[in-house]
Amino acid sequence: DAGVTQSPTHLIKTRGQQVTLRCSPKSGHDTVSWYQQALGQGPQFIFQYYEEEERQRGNFPDRFSGHQYPNYSSELNVNALLLGDSALYLCASSLGPPRDTGELFFGEGSRLTVL
């Protein structure tokens, strides 16, 4: 049973560029959430996708956007990269309502470095 998989694991970009990160949820899960984790900090919620729609959003600018596909996989896009966007980006999958138990399954993350 495959868990949450994310790609790429590491990447380096320069300021102003755009990046796309990908996530495949755990088998059977239909909800995907994205988190940003800066060094030494806890994960911060970016947004959540369910039924191919953004259901909730944290305090992140519009430069951060996402998408969920019919197979429940998801992408996180960040435009006009800033140095401060350097972080570990985590994808978490879960069961949507009414089966949601509140347990999030996280991937290993994508480490983004912006130079």
Added chain:
Amino acid sequence: LAKTTQPISMDSYEGQEVNITCSHNNIATNDYITWYQQFPSQGPRFIIQGYKTKVTNEVASLFIPADRKSSTLSLPRVSLSDTAVYYCLVGDPPRGSQGNLIFGKGTKLSVKP
């Protein structure tokens, strides 16, 4: 949103029981308490979740007093591999409100031989 407060760090030795307490004074009626463990360069891993009294699984126990304004994660007989950051979260995840779950800085547990 319920805010949580937990110690920044704790030290322990192998074989000891470790108790990490989390304060959440403004917990709402529908909120659950969830704990996650995170190793360096990995995603957090769910440990345990509870609403009231005591919950126990194969990894840990969670103690929640009647007023629910705090909770204690208990790790029995820790080993070196339990060295990690532990996060306490309060929210209503069973209703899909993942956005209301706030990860603070967590508690960095260091287990020494």
